[in-house]
Amino acid sequence: MAARPSARDAAASLNNSATSAGGDAQNAANLKPIQVKLVLLGEAAVGKSSLVLRFVNNEFQENKEPTIGAAFLTQKCKLDDKIIKYEIWDTAGQERFHSLAPMYYRNAQAAVVVYDITKPASLDKAKSWVKELQRQANPNIVIALVGNKLDLEATARGVPREEAQAYATEAGLLFSEASAKTGDNVMDVFTEIAKKIPLDQLLASRGRAGGAASGSGAAAGGRVDLNAGPGGRNAQPGGCAC
Amino acid sequence: MDESYDVIVLGTGLTECILSGLLSVEGKKVLHMDRNDYYGGESASLNLTQLYRKFRPDQQPPSQFGRDRDWNVDLIPKFAMASGEFTNILYHTDVTRYLEFRQIAGSYVYRDGRISKVPSNQTEAVSSPLMGIFEKRRAKKFFEFVQGYDFNNPATHQGLDLNTVPMTEVYKKFGLEPGTQDFVGHALALHLDDSYMTQPAKETYERICLYMNSMARYGKSPYIYPLYGLGELPQGFARLSAIYGGTYMLNKKVDELVYEDGKIVGVKSEGEVAKTKAVIGDPSYFPDKVKKTGQVVRAICILNHPIPNTADADSIQIVIPQKQVNRGHDIYIAAVSYAHNVAAKDYWTAIVSTIVETSDPEKELQPAMALLGPIAEKFISVSDLYEPVADGRADGVYITKSYDATSHFETTCQDVKDVYKRVTGNDLKVEGKVKKQEEGGAGAE
Ligand SMILES: Nc1nc2c(ncn2[C@@H]2O[C@H](COP(=O)(O)OP(=O)(O)O)[C@@H](O)[C@H]2O)c(=O)[nH]1
Ligand SMILES: [Mg+2]
Numbered sequence: 001m002a003a004r005p006s007a008r009d010a011a012a013s014l015n016n017s018a019t020s021a022g023g024d025a026q027n028a029a030n031l032k033p034i035q036v037k038l039v040l041l042g043e044a045a046v047g048k049s050s051l052v053l054r055f056v057n058n059e060f061q062e063n064k065e066p067t068i069g070a071a072f073l074t075q076k077c078k079l080d081d082k083i084i085k086y087e088i089w090d091t092a093g094q095e096r097f098h099s100l101a102p103m104y105y106r107n108a109q110a111a112v113v114v115y116d117i118t119k120p121a122s123l124d125k126a127k128s129w130v131k132e133l134q135r136q137a138n139p140n141i142v143i144a145l146v147g148n149k150l151d152l153e154a155t156a157r158g159v160p161r162e163e164a165q166a167y168a169t170e171a172g173l174l175f176s177e178a179s180a181k182t183g184d185n186v187m188d189v190f191t192e193i194a195k196k197i198p199l200d201q202l203l204a205s206r207g208r209a210g211g212a213a214s215g216s217g218a219a220a221g222g223r224v225d226l227n228a229g230p231g232g233r234n235a236q237p238g239g240c241a242c
Numbered sequence: 243m244d245e246s247y248d249v250i251v252l253g254t255g256l257t258e259c260i261l262s263g264l265l266s267v268e269g270k271k272v273l274h275m276d277r278n279d280y281y282g283g284e285s286a287s288l289n290l291t292q293l294y295r296k297f298r299p300d301q302q303p304p305s306q307f308g309r310d311r312d313w314n315v316d317l318i319p320k321f322a323m324a325s326g327e328f329t330n331i332l333y334h335t336d337v338t339r340y341l342e343f344r345q346i347a348g349s350y351v352y353r354d355g356r357i358s359k360v361p362s363n364q365t366e367a368v369s370s371p372l373m374g375i376f377e378k379r380r381a382k383k384f385f386e387f388v389q390g391y392d393f394n395n396p397a398t399h400q401g402l403d404l405n406t407v408p409m410t411e412v413y414k415k416f417g418l419e420p421g422t423q424d425f426v427g428h429a430l431a432l433h434l435d436d437s438y439m440t441q442p443a444k445e446t447y448e449r450i451c452l453y454m455n456s457m458a459r460y461g462k463s464p465y466i467y468p469l470y471g472l473g474e475l476p477q478g479f480a481r482l483s484a485i486y487g488g489t490y491m492l493n494k495k496v497d498e499l500v501y502e503d504g505k506i507v508g509v510k511s512e513g514e515v516a517k518t519k520a521v522i523g524d525p526s527y528f529p530d531k532v533k534k535t536g537q538v539v540r541a542i543c544i545l546n547h548p549i550p551n552t553a554d555a556d557s558i559q560i561v562i563p564q565k566q567v568n569r570g571h572d573i574y575i576a577a578v579s580y581a582h583n584v585a586a587k588d589y590w591t592a593i594v595s596t597i598v599e600t601s602d603p604e605k606e607l608q609p610a611m612a613l614l615g616p617i618a619e620k621f622i623s624v625s626d627l628y629e630p631v632a633d634g635r636a637d638g639v640y641i642t643k644s645y646d647a648t649s650h651f652e653t654t655c656q657d658v659k660d661v662y663k664r665v666t667g668n669d670l671k672v673e674g675k676v677k678k679q680e681e682g683g684a685g686a687e
Contacts, residue, residue: 069676070485071336071485072339093484093489093490096489096490097491098492098493099491099492103340103474103478106470136311222344222347223343224344224466226329226333226338227338227339240388240455
């Protein structure tokens, strides 16, 4: 991604809320960020992309088309003596006709499942996504249920807060209501997730697997990094490596 | 759906998804539909429930196989050549960001009733039982010739112009034994039959180079494989397409292709018509516009042990050259395991496949099945291979080919290039296609 000037502000505000335990800034600066895959799920138009843009760029644009060509956005979040780098996967519109691929939430360490507090049906859809995640995703995944469009609460609330809260508690999810439009509670969603992710376990399993988080039984070694380039270290363009 | 699109793509197999991704990246407005409620069509990977529903609809998966979610069983066995065109496309479209790859641990070849590892380095070559000491010397001269060959420098040709001389001449010149010819032509050049022998040697030379360069890239074997199975590949390219504006609809039946004056103008589904000037799709959507070119038999086998005599490899390819078992086409074994997140812990899946030559296809696989040891469960499929009867320029309907019996995706890439050229009029140039994201990535950091 090109420079995102406002990302700094978002990160800064996050740091403020995330470091209540008082991490050693000097120490943290030297640490390698821990990469965490976070996915957005929920019905179309509940405000998933808007929440991401608020979190990453601290901006909100009415009726904004999704960013063409952005595979995912990244945002860092400092927590005590660790730095988490969220790699945030948006749906790219594939939820619109129920065509989201399983690959999307595979290996995600965190999921933000969004509904629209003005639309009761969107909570039902959110619940079915939670079920799907519990069935298919990484068993340690941290799930946050977020009721978006809190700014419309006074005029158009359709889902009582208590109802959603009760469901979230029962299902073991983080819960909050937020507004991508005003920015209310948006940063907190990501901070609370960061606190709940079992980072030590994550790091330990990565050490073993020699790569990103893995599901059942990936043995050590054998991973290859294709992002290093098509040529590879030994490739001989036009020649033959007999 | 009641809209106009530049291209409508039918079926979410790998070929269609790559094309959809490439066209979306170029700014084309793409609608991509599949009649199934999952991605991948023929190139999907199935969990146990889906696998049993497909092959044993009246049976539940046995509990010994564990959790459904641990299984991602391919229907069509293929690996990616580490330095092949498919890997090149993955890299230049940044689809590598969504996938994690792992090496295939070894490549084996069958000779005189036993399997041996295809040497992956000098040390292995010296100790390999595949050739006797004198034959090794002759083979060494042959490989030195291949390595040094330069089409622009006749001094390197040793009198053999690979553009014109058949491969038989090359074998003769270096005095290679029939067993070594099998090794070179089938285990390295990955020819499926012996028709290459009388063709100009250039293609075989290029295939040997592809194998060797791929082997040199990561060692062990020339192949890499995506964690969670091949079904991840079409999903990755579908995401690429969606990110560049492509619209995806699964579980969408195609009622009718709408033509005007013999040219495609739309696709009708569930009562609505999406307008377009071009349709791309797999053969199953156009039964009256394709012809059958052959049949492939595949046995998907579940094992609770590594394949015998492979040093407990977590994954392998075995090539059984046709002549070794008195056939006209090679038999392949492709095995992957829980190490690739495609099976429950301590399970392997091995797919045995070949081109059908008789009326008893399953029996043709016998020499390969005998190498697997005890088989916990097997599923047999016999698939027809199709290709389009026309190139699509007349009616705007561009049809892809079925996935063939080769062990890798190079022919799939050739099909992608062919269809791309027919649809756009241009040669596919994948380099610089996508502005690559410089940070992040699904892989290790
Ligand atoms: N009032 C209000 N509108 C919002 C909020 N978040 C998103 N929207 C609007 O809801 C619509 C859908 O948002 P989008 O982020 O595209 O939803 P997505 O489909 O879930 O990604 C857009 O018109 C947004 O401007 C919010 O917090 N409050
Ligand atoms: Mg969106």
